[in-house]
Amino acid sequence: MARPRRPGVLPATLLLLFLAASAAAPWRQYGLAAVAAAPDGGGGFVGVNGTQFVMGSGGTKTVYFSGFNAYWLMLVASDPARRAKVVAAFRQASDHGLNLARTWAFSDGGETPLQVSPGVYDEAMFQGLDFVIAEARRHGIYLLLCLVNNFHDFGGKRQYVAWAREAGHGGLATADDFFNSTVVKGYYKDHVKAVLTRVNTVTGVAYREDPTILGWELMNEPRCDADPTGAMVQAWVEEMAPYVKSIDGDKHLVTAGLEGFYGAGAHESKDLNPWGIYYGTNYVGTHRAAGVDFATIHLYPDVWLWGSGAAAKLAFLRNWTRSHAAATELYLGKPLLVTEYGKFLWEGVAGANRTQRDRFLDLVLDSIYDSAAEGGPLVGGAFWQLLDPGMDTLRDGYEIILPEDRHAAGIIGNHSRQLAQLNGQDVDAVRRRRRRSARSRKVHVGSSGRSSSSDTRQLHMLLVRFISLFRSVSSLFSSV
Ligand SMILES: *[C@@H]1O[C@H](CO)[C@@H](O)[C@H](O)[C@H]1NC(C)=O
Ligand SMILES: *[C@@H]1O[C@H](CO)[C@@H](O)[C@H](O)[C@H]1NC(C)=O
Ligand SMILES: *[C@@H]1O[C@H](CO)[C@@H](O)[C@H](O)[C@H]1NC(C)=O
Numbered sequence: 174m175a176r177p178r179r180p181g182v183l184p185a186t187l188l189l190l191f192l193a194a195s196a197a198a199p200w201r202q203y204g205l206a207a208v209a210a211a212p213d214g215g216g217g218f219v220g221v222n223g224t225q226f227v228m229g230s231g232g233t234k235t236v237y238f239s240g241f242n243a244y245w246l247m248l249v250a251s252d253p254a255r256r257a258k259v260v261a262a263f264r265q266a267s268d269h270g271l272n273l274a275r276t277w278a279f280s281d282g283g284e285t286p287l288q289v290s291p292g293v294y295d296e297a298m299f300q301g302l303d304f305v306i307a308e309a310r311r312h313g314i315y316l317l318l319c320l321v322n323n324f325h326d327f328g329g330k331r332q333y334v335a336w337a338r339e340a341g342h343g344g345l346a347t348a349d350d351f352f353n354s355t356v357v358k359g360y361y362k363d364h365v366k367a368v369l370t371r372v373n374t375v376t377g378v379a380y381r382e383d384p385t386i387l388g389w390e391l392m393n394e395p396r397c398d399a400d401p402t403g404a405m406v407q408a409w410v411e412e413m414a415p416y417v418k419s420i421d422g423d424k425h426l427v428t429a430g431l432e433g434f435y436g437a438g439a440h441e442s443k444d445l446n447p448w449g450i451y452y453g454t455n456y457v458g459t460h461r462a463a464g465v466d467f468a469t470i471h472l473y474p475d476v477w478l479w480g481s482g483a484a485a486k487l488a489f490l491r492n493w494t495r496s497h498a499a500a501t502e503l504y505l506g507k508p509l510l511v512t513e514y515g516k517f518l519w520e521g522v523a524g525a526n527r528t529q530r531d532r533f534l535d536l537v538l539d540s541i542y543d544s545a546a547e548g549g550p551l552v553g554g555a556f557w558q559l560l561d562p563g564m565d566t567l568r569d570g571y572e573i574i575l576p577e578d579r580h581a582a583g584i585i586g587n588h589s590r591q592l593a594q595l596n597g598q599d600v601d602a603v604r605r606r607r608r609r610s611a612r613s614r615k616v617h618v619g620s621s622g623r624s625s626s627s628d629t630r631q632l633h634m635l636l637v638r639f640i641s642l643f644r645s646v647s648s649l650f651s652s653v
C-alpha cells in the first residue's frame with residue numbers, strides 16, 4: 174500500500190495573500206458579515222423544523238448540506254507554518270459548493286493532544302481550532318464538530334478511562350466504562366464545557382455563540398461491546414445531549430454521532446446491519462433521545478461488506494439509505510445526514526477502481542438529492558475524506574483530492590450546485606408537498622431476513638479493527 178511520494182504543491186501565492194489580508198484587518202475579515210456567504214445569506218444559527226434544517230429569522234427556510242470530512246484540520250492548523258493547507262482545503266471546498274465540514278474538536282492525550290490530561294489544554298492546538306473555525310466562517314462553510322472518539326485514534330474513550338485509572342479510581346475494566354463511570358463522564362462534561370466556552374482568539378466569538386458551527390456531535394461512531402442492548406449508549410446520550418445544550422444555551426444542534434447500526438429495540442431493522450452485526454447502539458431509540466436534533470448514518474460498503482460482490486454492495490447501499498430515511502421519517506421526524514461515506518480507491522485492488530468509486534459517489538449523492546428534492550428527511554452528507562495535494566501521509570484510500578481528481582470534483586461540484594438550488598424553500602410548503610406525495614409513495618422499511626454465522630461475523634470484526642488500526646497508524650506518522 175506504499176505510495177510514491179509527490180512533492181507538496183505549496184500554494185505560496187495564496188499564503189502570501191492570506192497573510193497580507195489577515196494582517197490588514199483580521200477582525201473585519203472574520204466578522205459576522207462573512208457568514209452571509211453561507212446558504213441563507215442571513216447569518217443565523219441553523220435550526221430544525223420537522224425533517225428539515227432551516228435557516229433565517231424564524232427558521233422557516235430550508236437548507237441542505239453538501240459536505241466533507243477533514244479530521245486533520247485542527248492538527249494541521251496548530252502549526253502556523255502549515256496553515257496554508259487548511260486555507261487551501263476550505264477554498265477548494267467552497268469552489269466546489271461544499272457548505273459543511275465535519276472535523277475533530279478533540280485530541281486526547283498522545284503526542285499531539287488538544288487535551289493533554291483532564292482539563293489541561295494545549296493552547297497551540299486550541300488556536301489551531303480557532304483558526305479552522307475562522308476559516309470556515311470566511312468561506313461560508315458550516316462545521317460539525319465532534320467531541321470525542323469511540324476509537325483509539327486521537328485518544329478516544331480508552332484514553333478517558335486510562336486517565337481515571339491513573340488518578341486512582343477503581344472499578345474501571347474496559348474502555349466502555351467511558352459510558353457509565355461517573356468520574357469519566359465528569360471528564361467528558363469538562364471537555365464539553367472547555368470547548369463550548371472557548372473564546373476564539375481569531376474572531377473573538379465564543380464557540381457556543383458562533384453560528385459557523387452547525388452542531389456538536391457527542392462522539393465519533395459510538396459503539397459499546399459491554400452492552401449489546403444499546404442501553405448504555407442510550408443512557409449516555411440521554412445525559413450528554415441535554416448537558417451540551419445546557420452549556421450551549423440551546424443555540425446549536427446536537428447529534429449523537431451514530432453510524433446507523435440497528436439494535437434490538439422497537440422499529441429497529443437489525444437484519445439490515447451488515448453481516449447481521451450490531452454494536453450496542455439503537456438507531457431509532459438513541460436518535461429519539463431528548464436533545465438529539467438530527468440523525469446520522471455512515472456508509473462504507475467496502476469495509477462493512479468486505480468480500481461481497483459489487484451487486485451485493487450496491488443493494489446494501491440502496492437498502493441502508495432507504496431504510497434509514499424511512500425510519501427517520503416515520504419514527505424520528507428529524508433530518509438525516511450521511512455524515513461519512515467512502516469507497517476505497519486503491520489502484521491494483523480488485524473492485525476499487527476509479528469508475529466504481531465515481532459510481533459510488535453518484536449513487537450516494539443522487540439518493541441525497543432525490544430525498545431532498547422530494548422533501549424527504551435525507552437532506553445532506555459529507556464524504557470521507559478531503560485532502561489537499563501533497564498530504565500523502567494522510568492518504569487512507571478514501572481520500573478525494575479535488576484539484577487532482579477532476580471527475581470526482583465534477584460529480585461533487587454538480588451535486589453541491591444542484592442541492593443548493595433547493596435552499597430557501599418555505600418549510601411549510603415542503604411539508605405540504607411531502608404529505609401530498611406520501612399517498613402515492615411506497616415506503617420501505619426493509620428487513621432482509623438474512624443471517625450470518627458467527628465466524629463470518631468475527632472475521633468482519635477483525636477486518637474493521639484492522640482498518641481502524643491502519644487509520645491510526647497512518648495518523649501517527651502524519652507530518653503533512
Ligand atoms: C458500567 O457497565 C459495566 C458493564 O455493564 C459494569 O460492569 C459496571 O459495573 C458499570 N459501572 C457503573 C459505575 O455502573
Ligand atoms: C473497473 O471495474 C469495472 C467493474 O469491475 C470494470 O467494468 C471496468 O473495466 C474497470 N475499469 C478499469 C479502468 O479498470
Ligand atoms: C457536471 O455538470 C456539467 C454541466 O451540466 C456537465 O457538463 C458535466 O459533465 C457534469 N460533470 C460530471 C462529472 O457529472
Ligand SMILES: *[C@@H]1O[C@H](CO)[C@@H](O)[C@H](O)[C@H]1NC(C)=O
Binds near residue numbers: 221
Ligand atoms: C416549523 O415551522 C412552522 C411554520 O413554517 C411553525 O409554525 C412551527 O412552529 C415550526 N416548528 C418548530 C418546531 O420550529
Ligand SMILES: *[C@@H]1O[C@H](CO)[C@@H](O)[C@H](O)[C@H]1NC(C)=O
Binds near residue numbers: 621
Ligand atoms: C434489501 O432489502 C430487500 C427488501 O427489504 C431484501 O430483500 C434484500 O435482501 C436486502 N438486501 C440487502 C443486501 O440487504
